[in-house]
Amino acid sequence: MSELIKIAVDAMGGDGSPEKIIKGIIHNHSSNKENFFKIFGNEKEIQKYLNNQIDTKFFEIIPTDNMVKSTDSPLEGAKRGKNTSMWLSIESVKKKEADIVVSAGNTGALLVIAKLNLKMIENIDKPALSALWPNKNGMSVVLDLGANIECSSKNLSDFSIMGASLYKSLYPSETPNVALLNIGSEELKGNEVIKETFQLMNENKKKNFNFSGYIEGNELMNGKVNVIVSDGFTGNVALKTAEGTANFITGELRKALSGSLIAKISSILNFSNLKKFKKRLDPRLYNGAIFIGLDTPVVKSHGGTDYIGFSNSIDVCNRIVKGCLLYTSPSPRDAHESRMPSSA
Numbered sequence: 001m002s003e004l005i006k007i008a009v010d011a012m013g014g015d016g017s018p019e020k021i022i023k024g025i026i027h028n029h030s031s032n033k034e035n036f037f038k039i040f041g042n043e044k045e046i047q048k049y050l051n052n053q054i055d056t057k058f059f060e061i062i063p064t065d066n067m068v069k070s071t072d073s074p075l076e077g078a079k080r081g082k083n084t085s086m087w088l089s090i091e092s093v094k095k096k097e098a099d100i101v102v103s104a105g106n107t108g109a110l111l112v113i114a115k116l117n118l119k120m121i122e123n124i125d126k127p128a129l130s131a132l133w134p135n136k137n138g139m140s141v142v143l144d145l146g147a148n149i150e151c152s153s154k155n156l157s158d159f160s161i162m163g164a165s166l167y168k169s170l171y172p173s174e175t176p177n178v179a180l181l182n183i184g185s186e187e188l189k190g191n192e193v194i195k196e197t198f199q200l201m202n203e204n205k206k207k208n209f210n211f212s213g214y215i216e217g218n219e220l221m222n223g224k225v226n227v228i229v230s231d232g233f234t235g236n237v238a239l240k241t242a243e244g245t246a247n248f249i250t251g252e253l254r255k256a257l258s259g260s261l262i263a264k265i266s267s268i269l270n271f272s273n274l275k276k277f278k279k280r281l282d283p284r285l286y287n288g289a290i291f292i293g294l295d296t297p298v299v300k301s302h303g304g305t306d307y308i309g310f311s312n313s314i315d316v317c318n319r320i321v322k323g324c325l326l327y328t329s330p331s332p333r334d335a336h337e338s339r340m341p342s343s344a
Contacts, residue, residue, distance in 0.1 A: 008040065014304070026307075040085040074109050111129075129290070131145055
């Protein structure tokens, strides 16, 4: 058996934890035996939900009763000390005891604790929160989704480099095609930071990705670009809008197909296509955002997702480690240099 990917799991973060976290691990393990889970949290609760459903050679429980609460401010979460499940799981990556860490806990606290434990990549000033979105042709990397409300042109340029590296790591055979999210496609549109970033990226074009200028909100999913860059405020609004739109469409479709006998018969006849449509819009299947810019990977699962969503965030961990995306120093798995290009 090849070396297992070691994933540190904060079992106490997010709604319905640790139940949904452990069920997500079990669900993922049922189809993927490549991972070893270092599970941090309340040992009694974790064992109750594991219920001998995974062989002990695939997991280890590191007991702690302390946890970061969802209501904590980022500073309060960090002040809860070094014995919380979130802190210890991140620290295990710092100590090279795990390859990557995943948490469904408090986003602000996760970012602060990660920055306290881990180093920034050289020449990168701020980490960004990135995620995968579906488009007509496949998937796109979108960042920043809320880590940085205000950004400079250098920050956005850095995000472009990091986003392209993430995309290339996940899809090695494809070329990253980067665009800046803006209110128009013309060069004169947007605020000063956006226009400065546009000029900066045109002057310093990179060999490892294409720069396609601006993209508007109504074009996010048309598949013309596959890396979309914005500040955290704009990106988070776009994310929540997309999630709400997807939920609205699926909800309205469900009502329309259950409103009459003819509609019900139609839904039965088109069951296979409707199932594919629902799957395509299911946000759980795209769960798993990545704090990118740190020298070690940190994956953020949506706090409100269920076990299927958390299982998908484990898949994201697996793919990132296989792609050797973010290591700037030897990982527990290999001694290769980082795949992340310099922003200099």
